Amino acid sequence: MEIVEIRNYFIKNSKRNDFHNLVEIGSIPMLNRWGVKVLAFGKSLHDDNSYFLIRKYDSIKQRDESQNAFYKSEEWTTNYDKAIMELIENYTTSVIEIDKFEQIHTQKK
Template structure:
C-alpha cells in the first residue's frame, strides 16, 4: 500500500494568519491527532502571513478518503473548531502526492 501526503494551502482573510495558526495549534491539530490522523507539518507560509499550509500523511488514497470523511462528519469537528476555521479561509487548494521514506516522489 503506497502512502500519500496531502498538502492543503489556504489563503486566509486579511490579517487573520496569527488567529488561524492559534486555532490550528490549540484545537484543530490536537483534534486531528486524537482522531488518528497524522499531521506532518502546519504553519504560516514564509511568503505571506495570511497564507497557511497543512500536510497530512495517509496509508493510501482509499484510507485517506475514509478517514477524512469520518473526521469531517464527527461531532468533535462540527461542534469544535470547524466554524471559526472555515470562516477565516478565503480560498483553499489541495494536492495529493505519493510519499516514500520521508520524501515526496
C-alpha cells in the same frame, strides 16, 4: 501506496494568527487523537495570508475515509468547523505518492 496531502490555505486579511491559534490548540490535537499523521503545519513565509498543512495517509482510500469521518464528527462540527472556515478565503489540496515526496526531499539534501 502511502500518500502525502499538502493543503495550502489563503487566510482572510489579518486573520492568520487567529487561524493558527485555532489550528494549533484545536484541530491539530484533534487530528492526533484521530490517528492522522500531521507532518507539518504553520504560517507560510512568502506572505502574511498563507498557511499550510501536510498530512500523511496509508492510501487515497484511507484519506477519504478518515477525512469523511473527521469532518463529520460532532467534535469538529461543534467546536471548529464554523470558526475555522470563517477565516479561510480559499484553499487548494495536492496529493502525491510518498515515494515521490521522499525522492524530491532526498534530492534537495
